[in-house]
Amino acid sequence: QSVLTQPPSVSGAPGQRVTISCTGSSSNSGAGYDVHWYQQLPGTAPKLLIYDNNKRPSGVPDRFSGSKSGTSASLAITGLQADDEADYYCQSYDSGLSNVVFGGGTKLTVL
Amino acid sequence: QVQLVESGGGVVQPGGSLRLSCAPSGFTFSSYGMQWVRQAPGKGLEWVAIIWYDGSENRYADSAKGRFTISRDNSKNTLSLQINSLRPEDTAIYYCARVLGNEGHWHFDLWGRGTLVTVSS
Numbered sequence: 001q002s003v004l005t006q007p008p009s010v011s012g013a014p015g016q017r018v019t020i021s022c023t024g025s026s027s028n029s030g031a032g033y034d035v036h037w038y039q040q041l042p043g044t045a046p047k048l049l050i051y052d053n054n055k056r057p058s059g060v061p062d063r064f065s066g067s068k069s070g071t072s073a074s075l076a077i078t079g080l081q082a083d084d085e086a087d088y089y090c091q092s093y094d095s096g097l098s099n100v101v102f103g104g105g106t107k108l109t110v111l
Numbered sequence: 112q113v114q115l116v117e118s119g120g121g122v123v124q125p126g127g128s129l130r131l132s133c134a135p136s137g138f139t140f141s142s143y144g145m146q147w148v149r150q151a152p153g154k155g156l157e158w159v160a161i162i163w164y165d166g167s168e169n170r171y172a173d174s175a176k177g178r179f180t181i182s183r184d185n186s187k188n189t190l191s192l193q194i195n196s197l198r199p200e201d202t203a204i205y206y207c208a209r210v211l212g213n214e215g216h217w218h219f220d221l222w223g224r225g226t227l228v229t230v231s232s
Binding site: 002036046047048052057087091097099102104105 | 158170171173215224
């Protein structure tokens with residue numbers, strides 16, 4: 001059971017927009033701690049996609065965006081492409097645990 | 112080239128020990144906190160441990176307390192993870208990653224390819 005809750009899977013057709021939710025609690029995202037997002041393509045290491053809720057590292061397309069409100073955060077992907085098919089993880093900090101926490105991951109399927 | 116390369120994984124019997132290493136290149140290792148994350152086969156990411164840039168502090172996931180030890184040698188540019196009393200449930204790919212931000216805002220911008228640890232008799 002992950003501290004941050006994500007849907008196990010989402011799907012969308014090429015060109016569409018999809019969102020992935022990440023729900024925490026009052027000891028992590030709800031306490032004001034930032035949420036970060038990672039993309040893990042099949043057979044590869046995770047890659048930082050969004051940091052500090054809504055910032056993109058250099059090289060990440062603006063098709064990817066993040067937002068956060070209260071205890072929930074979201075990753076939005078617009079103009080869906082076949083190579084966006086991957087697992088996506090949210091991550092934050094939990095003050096109760098004094099540790100890093102990850103969501104359980106969401107598998108994105110491009111139909 | 113800015114990268115991290117893990118090594119030290121392998122097949123080990125339950126109860127055994129293993130020392131994983133992470134070799135950084137292309138950046139000033141001593142300026143960054145570092146961490147380990149693991150991923151069991153077919154499962155999600157599980158945070159394991161973090162160490163401050165100067166080695167002065169570290170933190171562990173509850174699942175790692177008592178059996179895992181994270182350490183670093185800035186003079187040799189090396190990050191390590193010692194794992195004792197290995198259990199089958201420790202079977203996973205172990206990734207090292209570079210830490211950005213202060214506590215509470217940690218995120219990880221550079222990841223290695225991982226090293227596979229298999230615990231089996």
